[in-house]
Structures are given as C-alpha cells and as structure tokens.
Amino acid sequence: MSGLEDLYREIILDHYRSPRNRGELPVPPATRSDGFNPLCGDEIVVYLQLDDPSKGDDALIDDIRIGGQGCSISQSSASMMSAAVKGHTVAEARHLTRAFKAMMSIHEGELGGDGSESELSGDDSGDVGTIALGDLDALKGVVKFPVRIKCATLGWNTLLQGFDETAD
Amino acid sequence: MAAGVVRPVADLEPLDAARIKADFPILARPAGGSRLVFLDSAASSQRPTAVGEAIDRYYAEDHANVHRAAYALAERATNAMESGRRRVASFVGGSSAEEIVFTKNATESLNLVARSWGAANLRPGDVVVLSLMEHHANIVPWLQLAESHGVELRWLGLTPEGRLDLSGIDEALDGASLLSITGMSNVLGTVPPVAELAERAHAAGALVCVDACQSAPHTITRVVDLGADFLAFSGHKLCGPTGVGVLWARTELLESMPPFLGGGGMILDVRTDGFTPAAVPHKFEAGTPPIAEIVGLAAAIDYLEDIGLDRIAAHEHMLTEYALETLPARFGDDLTIFGPANAEHRGGIVSFAFADIHPHDLSQVLDTHGVCVRPGHHCAKPLMRVLGVGATARASWYLYNDTDDIDALADALADARSFFAI
Numbered sequence: 001m002s003g004l005e006d007l008y009r010e011i012i013l014d015h016y017r018s019p020r021n022r023g024e025l026p027v028p029p030a031t032r033s034d035g036f037n038p039l040c041g042d043e044i045v046v047y048l049q050l051d052d053p054s055k056g057d058d059a060l061i062d063d064i065r066i067g068g069q070g071c072s073i074s075q076s077s078a079s080m081m082s083a084a085v086k087g088h089t090v091a092e093a094r095h096l097t098r099a100f101k102a103m104m105s106i107h108e109g110e111l112g113g114d115g116s117e118s119e120l121s122g123d124d125s126g127d128v129g130t131i132a133l134g135d136l137d138a139l140k141g142v143v144k145f146p147v148r149i150k151c152a153t154l155g156w157n158t159l160l161q162g163f164d165e166t167a168d
Numbered sequence: 169m170a171a172g173v174v175r176p177v178a179d180l181e182p183l184d185a186a187r188i189k190a191d192f193p194i195l196a197r198p199a200g201g202s203r204l205v206f207l208d209s210a211a212s213s214q215r216p217t218a219v220g221e222a223i224d225r226y227y228a229e230d231h232a233n234v235h236r237a238a239y240a241l242a243e244r245a246t247n248a249m250e251s252g253r254r255r256v257a258s259f260v261g262g263s264s265a266e267e268i269v270f271t272k273n274a275t276e277s278l279n280l281v282a283r284s285w286g287a288a289n290l291r292p293g294d295v296v297v298l299s300l301m302e303h304h305a306n307i308v309p310w311l312q313l314a315e316s317h318g319v320e321l322r323w324l325g326l327t328p329e330g331r332l333d334l335s336g337i338d339e340a341l342d343g344a345s346l347l348s349i350t351g352m353s354n355v356l357g358t359v360p361p362v363a364e365l366a367e368r369a370h371a372a373g374a375l376v377c378v379d380a381c382q383s384a385p386h387t388i389t390r391v392v393d394l395g396a397d398f399l400a401f402s403g404h405k406l407c408g409p410t411g412v413g414v415l416w417a418r419t420e421l422l423e424s425m426p427p428f429l430g431g432g433g434m435i436l437d438v439r440t441d442g443f444t445p446a447a448v449p450h451k452f453e454a455g456t457p458p459i460a461e462i463v464g465l466a467a468a469i470d471y472l473e474d475i476g477l478d479r480i481a482a483h484e485h486m487l488t489e490y491a492l493e494t495l496p497a498r499f500g501d502d503l504t505i506f507g508p509a510n511a512e513h514r515g516g517i518v519s520f521a522f523a524d525i526h527p528h529d530l531s532q533v534l535d536t537h538g539v540c541v542r543p544g545h546h547c548a549k550p551l552m553r554v555l556g557v558g559a560t561a562r563a564s565w566y567l568y569n570d571t572d573d574i575d576a577l578a579d580a581l582a583d584a585r586s587f588f589a590i
C-alpha cells in the first residue's frame with residue numbers, strides 16, 4: 001500500500017496504542033509546556049520534573065509526562081521521546097532532539113530518496129553523552145510524507161520549549 | 169421555509185455526472201494508482217476547462233492595467249473587469265454592480281466589514297452576534313475588534329444535533345449592532361435559517377452579514393431574500409480561480425464606510441495634506457485588482473448558471489442523502505457523523521470520526537486510494553470544542569461528484585479499518 005507500511009511501523013502503532021509516560025505532573029514543582037500544530041489541531045503537553053533546574057543543561061530529567069491528543073505520528077513520537085530522555089540530562093536531551101530533527105529534515109530536499117542512513121552519530125556530540133535513537137529510528141519513514149513531519153516534531157519542539165521555560 | 173437551500177425540486181432534470189466530470193480534466197488524472205476521488209471541494213473546488221480558457225483568452229487578447237488609460241486595450245481590460253462585476257452582481261441578485269467589491273478572498277471581505285464598517289460604527293459595549301459554527305474568518309476579525317474597540321461578542325449555540333440553537337436568539341440580538349453568520353457550516357454542512365435570522369436581527373435593529381463561502385457555490389443566492397446587508401464569498405470555492413473574493417453590500421452602507429486599504433485606484437484626489445476617496449466600489453479596491461481572476465470568476469459563474477444552481481443543489485442533496493444512508497448502514501458504530509443526521513437543511517459536507525483512527529491517519533490511508541478528504545479543525549476551533557474533538561475528517565462534494573465517489577470513500581474507509589486492525 002504505497003509506502004504506508006514505512007509510515008506506520010508496528011512500533012509506532014504500539015506507542016500510539018500504549019503511550020509511555022502518559023499523564024500529568026503536579027505544577028509546580030514540575031513545569032508544563034503546551035505545543036500546538038495549528039494545521040491539524042494536534043496538541044502535546046509536556047510535564048517536566050528536573051532534579052535541579054538551577055543546574056541548567058546539567059540538570060537531570062527526573063520525570064516526564066505527556067498529555068494532549070493527536071494523530072498516531074505526533075503521539076507516538078512524543079511517547080518515544082519521553083522514554084528516551086527520562087533519566088538523562090537536559091544537554092543529552094537537547095542533543096537527541098537535534099539528532100531527531102536532523103533525521104526528520106535531512107531528506108526534505110530529496111524526497112523519494114532511499115531513506116539511507118543519516119549522519120546521526122558523530123556530528124556535534126562533543127562532550128555530551130549521546131542517547132541512542134533506538135525505537136525512534138522507526139519514525140524515519142515519516143520524511144517520505146512531508147506533511148507529517150510537523151506531527152513527528154511537535155513533541156520535541158514542546159520539550160525544547162519546556163527547557164527554555166524552566167530556564168527562566 | 170427560511171433556509172433557502174436543499175429542498176430539491178422534483179422535476180429538475182438530473183445532472184449528467186459523467187459529462188460534468190469531463191469538464192474537469194484534473195478528475196481524470198491518476199492518483200496513487202487509482203482514479204482521483206476528490207471530496208474536498210469545501211476547501212477549494214476544482215475548475216472546469218472554461219475558466220482557464222477565459223483567463224487565457226483575456227491574457228492573449230485584452231490584458232492591460234485597468235482604468236486610468238486612454239488606449240483601447242486598457243479599455244478592453246476595464247470592460248472585462250467591469251462586466252465581471254455586473255456578472256457577480258446578478259449572481260447574488262444585487263441591484264447594481266456598484267454593490268460588488270472585489271477582494272482577494274472571503275477572509276479579506278469579512279475583514280473589510282470589520283475594519284471599515286465595524287471600526288467606524290461600533291463603540292465599547294456594542295454587540296456583534298456570531299454563531300459557534302463560524303469559520304475563523306468570521307471570528308478573528310471580530311475578536312480583533314473586541315480587542316481594539318471593546319466590542320462585545322455574543323455567541324449563538326448549537327443543538328445536540330448540530331443545528332443552530334434558536335432558543336436564546338432574541339436575548340442575543342437584543343441591542344445588537346450586527347449579526348454575522350455563515351450561510352452553511354464548513355464543518356457540519358448545517359444550513360442555518362438565514363432569512364429568518366435576518367428578519368429577527370433587523371427587528372432588533374442589527375445589520376446582517378452573511379458568510380456565503382459555503383452556500384454561494386451550491387445554491388441560488390438572493391441577497392434580498394436572505395435579508396443580507398453584507399455578503400462575502402470566495403471565487404475559488406465556486407469553480408473560479410484563487411485570488412479573487414467578493415464583498416456584496418448595500419450601496420448606502422458602502423458609501424457610509426471609510427476606505428479599508430489605501431493606495432492607487434481608490435482615490436479621487438491626493439494632496440500633501442490629505443486625500444479624497446473614489447466613489448464606491450473603487451474606494452475599497454486599492455492597487456491593481458485581480459483582473460484576470462475576475463474574468464475567470466465570471467466564467468465560473470456562467471458555467472454554474474448554465475447548468476443551473478437549483479440542479480446542482482438537487483444533485484448534491486441526492487449525494488448527501490446517499491452518503492447519510494449508505495455510510496452508517498455499512499459501518500454502524502465505527503462511524504460517528506457530526507451534525508444533522510438527515511439531509512434536510514444540510515449541504516454536501518459531512519464531518520465524521522471513524523473507528524478510533526485519528527483523522528490525520530485516516531486521510532493518509534484514504535489518500536493511497538486516491539480519495540481526498542480533509543482532516544483537521546477546518547478553521548473552526550470553537551466548533552471543535554463544542555463537538556469535544558480536536559479534529560474531524562471531512563468529505564464534501566460538488567456538482568462533479570457522483571455516488572461512485574461516495575462508494576469509493578466507503579471502500580477506502582473499510583480498508584483503513586483493516587489496516588489499523590481495530
């Protein structure tokens with residue numbers, strides 16, 4: 001069915017049906033950020049609990065919860081994101097976000113390409129530890145469906161927004 | 169009967185869908201290995217060959233900038249545009265071409281009403297009445313006016329079935345300055361009883377603005393019968409080109425209103441210390457107008473009226489009845505249709521939820537069958553909140569659709585259900 005299996009990989013549907021870290025955290029001490037995709041009405045809410053916000057990028061993500069509603073791509077991407085960043089530092093999560101967004105945009109100019117490996121590892125890793133993309137790799141098929149890229153990145157942009165808000 | 173639509177007249181000759189499809193070459197294009205099943209005309213319709221031909225002919229034979237030139241070519245261009253204006257005036261049953269202001273779309277037309285008439289006439293505490301099924305184009309300009317001028321907005325609600333709730337109408341209109349209401353919901357297909365509402369609004373001393381974006385393409389529009397003081401629509405939803413919209417308003421209203429945008433074409437005189445605006449409607453048409461698009465719009469109106477808007481309405485009504493009968497019969501509880509369950513007072517737009525599949529995912533799967541439906545909030549977020557959903561899938565039809573298209577939608581839905589295997 002023309003590429004649909006690439007988009008809706010089993011692991012994506014699994015995260016959609018059984019989202020990880022779904023729910024809320026008490027605010028404060030947690031922070032809440034809201035992301036919207038104005039085109040389709042999808043919403044993601046990210047609750048973040050850092051061990052010590054004053055540590056900035058060195059703070060540890062003690063807990064994260066995801067709320068909102070939307071399509072399988074936006075919801076599964078946020079679910080996978082929450083599982084990937086929990087227990088890691090803000091710096092590591094930022095790095096993963098960059099890697100994920102690179103994967104989402106790398107083929108944008110050459111759609112219909114073979115979706116070959118992107119340069120996810122060894123780019124600007126510097127001295128921050130890296131988190132493996134793991135399950136997130138399953139979202140690679142989204143780049144063949146350009147209108148869905150915004151669905152996939154919604155949760156991540158909301159996470160970054162959350163980091164910026166805790167920094168204030 | 170105030171709704172003005174959807175009562176099919178029994179003795180109208182039915183449309184020959186195959187012949188009409190042939191006028192729309194895009195419908196013959198393959199789509200993902202299937203034929204194109206275009207069910208998104210509520211967002212923008214397709215264009216018949218005649219419209220493109222009229223635009224090409226205009227550019228090949230008559231194009232120059234309009235007005236302000238003595239040579240014959242510019243006069244032909246001006247004539248083409250002004251005859252388009254007369255064409256549009258007769259299309260809405262207006263009494264003169266001066267009542268027609270060309271804009272770039274209905275959104276601009278509604279903003280013109282808010283920014284010009286609204287800003288000049290409304291004071292803090294003055295009331296504008298809207299319904300909860302308006303498109304953002306008929307909400308945001310009024311919210312802006314609420315912010316800038318302290319205007320109070322009142323909202324007409326909906327019945328559980330998705331019709332306009334008329335129970336609080338007199339309280340809502342009490343002391344109101346304007347009722348601005350859709351001629352047909354772009355989400356539910358609901359056709360409110362505009363003429364009846366206008367009568368009550370006028371009795372309460374309010375003017376009436378009709379957002380005819382979804383009604384004008386599908387039914388005969390008569391501003392006098394509707395009781396409209398303003399009426400807005402877009403060319404691209406009625407087989408015309410993008411880039412041209414219409415505001416119809418009564419001449420004395422237009423004359424009383426200050427200009428909206430300033431620039432060339434809308435002035436009589438400009439000095440260093442001020443300007444004198446041109447007469448209506450040119451006062452509201454700053455800059456070079458969409459001349460070719462106006463020519464295309466006139467050709468689209470010719471095309472639709474040659475077929476007959478009453479026949480088009482009857483055809484769409486038949487399709488709506490067919491869809492409201494066959495889809496629930498086939499899918500039972502997996503299908504939730506929002507809005508009125510029968511085709512009375514309802515146009516050819518059906519929004520639905522299906523088998524717990526998010527509309528975005530659903531339309532992605534339908535697309536692999538060449539079936540185009542639109543997922544999302546359809547620029548009607550207040551309505552989405554009333555419905556308690558973030559998004560719906562929406563199918564909408566027009567004169568070139570037939571029952572095969574609705575069957576194709578049904579087959580694609582069945583496939584989506586098995587793809588997501590719920």
Ligand SMILES: Cc1ncc(COP(=O)(O)O)c(C=O)c1O
Pocket residue numbers: 210211273274275276303305306350352353354379381382402547
């Ligand atoms: C009811 C209604 N009003 C206004 C609009 C805005 O039309 P446009 O985008 O052409 O300005 C639309 C189009 O979606 C509509 O359906």
